[in-house]
Amino acid sequence: QTVVTQEPSFSVSPGGTVTLTCGLTSGSISTGYYPSWYQQTPGQAPRTLIYNTNTRSSGVPDRFSGSILGNKAALTITGAQADDESDYYCVLYMGSGIWVFGGGTKLTVL
Amino acid sequence: QVQLVESGGGVVQPGRSLRLSCAASGFTFSSYAMHWVRQAPGKGLEWVAVISYDGNKKYYADSMKGRFTISRDKSKNTLYLQMNSLRAEDTAVYYCAKEGYNYDIDYWGQGTLVTVSS
Numbered sequence: 001q002t003v004v005t006q007e008p009s010f011s012v013s014p015g016g017t018v019t020l021t022c023g024l025t026s027g028s029i030s031t032g033y034y035p036s037w038y039q040q041t042p043g044q045a046p047r048t049l050i051y052n053t054n055t056r057s058s059g060v061p062d063r064f065s066g067s068i069l070g071n072k073a074a075l076t077i078t079g080a081q082a083d084d085e086s087d088y089y090c091v092l093y094m095g096s097g098i099w100v101f102g103g104g105t106k107l108t109v110l
Numbered sequence: 111q112v113q114l115v116e117s118g119g120g121v122v123q124p125g126r127s128l129r130l131s132c133a134a135s136g137f138t139f140s141s142y143a144m145h146w147v148r149q150a151p152g153k154g155l156e157w158v159a160v161i162s163y164d165g166n167k168k169y170y171a172d173s174m175k176g177r178f179t180i181s182r183d184k185s186k187n188t189l190y191l192q193m194n195s196l197r198a199e200d201t202a203v204y205y206c207a208k209e210g211y212n213y214d215i216d217y218w219g220q221g222t223l224v225t226v227s228s
Contacts, residue, residue: 019187038155045205045221046147046155051214089155093213097160097169099145104154 002026004092006102012080012109021072022090022103028071033092035073037066040087040104049088050075077107085109112136112217114206119222122196132189132206132219139187140164143209146180146191148202149221156202159191160209197225 003025012018022035029035031053038046048057050066053073063078073092077084090102118130132144146158159170159180168180179192187207203221210216 036212036214038215040155041163045218046215047218048210048214048216051210051216052212058215087154091155091157091215097167098171099157099160099213101147101155101157 002094002100004090004100006088006090006105008103009106009108011083012077012107012110013080014080014082016080017076017078018080018081018107019069019074020088020107021069021074022102023072024090024092029068029073029092031068033073033094035066037064037073037075038089038091040089041085044069046089053085074087080109082109112208114208114217114219116204116206116219116222119224121225121227123228124197124226126196127192128196128224130193130204130206130222130224132191134187134189134206134208137208139182140184144182144189145178145207145208145209145215146178146189147205147215147218148200149197149205150202153202160202161189161226169179183191193224196224198226200224201226 005023037050039045054066065076087104089104113135115133122128145160161180181190205221206219207215209216
C-alpha cells in the first residue's frame with residue numbers, strides 16, 4: 001500500500017524560507033496527482049492554501065507557493081511569519097476516486 | 111459565501127450507529143462533489159469518502175468501506191455520513207468539505223466530534 005510521506009516537523013526562522021515536501025513510499029509525484037496543501041492551527045478547521053500543484057487559493061499570500069521538486073510535491077513559504085506556525089498537510093488524488101492525505105508537518109517559527 | 115455546517119456528532123457506544131449531516135449553502139450544491147474527512151484526537155487528517163455531484167458515484171477509504179455510507183439530498187442541500195458498527199478508533203472530528211475544480215478541497219466545515227466509548 002502506497003503511503004504519502006511528509007516531514008513530521010520542521011523549523012524556520014522568522015523571515016526565512018522553508019520548503020515542505022510530500023512524497024510517496026513507492027513512485028514519484030507528478031501533476032497528475034493534483035497535489036494540494038492545507039494549513040491547520042490547533043482547534044481550527046483546515047484552510048486551503050494550494051491546489052492543482054501550484055495554484056494559490058483565494059486570499060492566500062503569494063509567499064506561499066507550490067511546485068514539483070524532483071519526485072515530490074513541495075510547499076515553499078518565503079519570508080516566514082510567526083502566524084505561519086501551523087500543521088501543514090498535503091493530499092494526493094490517487095485516481096479511481098481515492099484521495100490520500102500525508103501525515104502532516106508541524107512547522108515551528110522561531 | 112460558502113457555508114458548511116456539520117451536525118449529528120456525539121458519544122456513541124461501540125458497535126452502534128450514527129448519522130452525520132452537513133448543511134451546505136452559498137453555492138450550487140448539486141454541482142459539486144462533496145467529501146468527508148476526519149481527524150482523530152492529536153492525529154492528522156484522514157480522507158473518509160467522496161460522493162459525486164449527482165450522487166451516482168461514491169468512493170471510500172479502505173478502512174471505512176462496508177461500514178460507512180456517504181449520501182446527499184439535493185432538495186435539502188445536505189450531505190450525510192451513515193456510520194455503522196462504530197469502533198473506538200472511529201473517534202474523531204469529522205469534517206464536511208466541498209470539492210473544487212481540480213481534485214482539491216476548497217471549503218471546509220468546522221467539524222463535528224464523534225466519540226465512540228462505552
